[in-house]
Amino acid sequence: MALDPDDPRPPYQQVANALRASILTRKLAPGEKLPSGPQLSEHYGVARMTVQQAIRVLRDEGLVVSRQGSGVFVRERTERPVGLRPHLERAFEQARVSVDFAGFSGETLHGAIAEPLDKIRAGRLRPASISVRLLVPDPSVPWALPAQVDDLADSPAFRARAAQIVHRHTGAVVEAVNELGELGLVEEARAEVRASPAVPMFKLYVINNDEVFFGYYPVERHDVTLDGEKTPMWDLMGKDAVLFQHNADADPESMASQYVRQSRLWFESLWDNVARSFSS
Template sequence: MPDLPLERIDPDSDRAAFRQIADHLRTLIQRGTLQPGDRVPSEARLMEHYGVARMTVRQALQVLRSEGLVVAEHGRGVFVRERPRVRRLASDRFARGHRARGKATFIAEVEESGSKPTVDTVEVTEEEADADVAERLGLQAGARVIVRRRRYLIDGRPAETAVSYLPAQIAAGTAIARPDSGPGGIYARLEELGHHLARFTEEVRSRMPLQEEARALRLPAGVPVFHLIRTAYDTTGRPVEVCDTVMSSDAHVLQYELPAQ
């Protein structure tokens, strides 16, 4: 296998042979020697190089699959997983300038990264707020809220899902309650309604996806998600939106700029 700088198995190591093979291939992926979309050497070539049985090679590849680094395509082989990344800049992602240009936040970020953003699912309903959402919005439990559910794609691949909750007394009967809320998204519509946005709070944690989340984001085994809950406040201090977002962790880089005070 002269085209790839693979090491040899260390027979004196207490680390199992399949794990050593997985380590070697992982290093090639992390260093960029094997690029996203590249085919991993076939089982036969790995068996020949390492002098191991097919089962040992398959165990090594399964380790990489469980880590979300490779995907198997039936009849074609195993490939390094393509992972387009969007840099999510907390310092300016809600800048009013994006809305002035008619760009919702996700659209602006993805386009800035050089990728193509799309939204393939938009569902709008009016529901009763559950206890958590009601508390975050400063409403009574059971108050009516407009709920917007979306799925966002980057270059045709699912990257995140988001569910926004807005008080019905603000959003009902407005463009916010329509699937297409118009240029600049719901934040532009809120400001047109007189709710000028002043600040946002976000809670972010990493976890493994629920079954329905993995299915919606088409995540292979081993890939965690970022679970982010954001609350938007207007200049009066009133919370006007809660957004519950689940993001594929390997499609996003979260970047924060914090002042030193």
């Protein structure tokens, strides 16, 4: 099964993509041992070093584990701490890309989505459509959290500061995605931000309708300068949120498939029913 010579991606990425697809579709089951390096090298018609690079990519993504003297195995757990960036970049290789985000500021998404958008501008990726929806808390209404440390009271000054941060990150994502459509680099490109009346205690990403990333926001004390004074706040620390991944599989009634489906339904219920256009 030789690789496609016309594929512009490096051979190790092509091998990693093929193995990843087999793992996520359960052709390679959790706990199953992968073929040996020489077997994979012969199967894909590549050098052993190329196979080693591909395995390293999958190991970094948390999909496989190496056991000394035994080989490489598909990871047993389907819910695991992961990094968003490589999965998001892979999602943009599909013809139709959708990213739904619910969380506090969109800062992580802003950083993770930059590279695939740059690849589209450079002509290295060419999806037919991109849809990005961002659901963030409404800064115009009082919040239960974040709150002032001394009395757990809402802070209008903190909400105003947070609104600026949210505008900066979500605005950059919206502008970058919509620009791709305006330039004709993507046939259909749309990004939109809406505000929810509730502050989420977690962040959620639904990617291409079949992959979900979920992580809780730790609540920690954070001294913030508000109106020229240091103000202790109980804040939601998004950078400390550990993401867990869930992939829908061929069985629509499996735990993973149901998790993805319910995440999509939850997002749609807020987006369609109570979310409003975002404004500071």
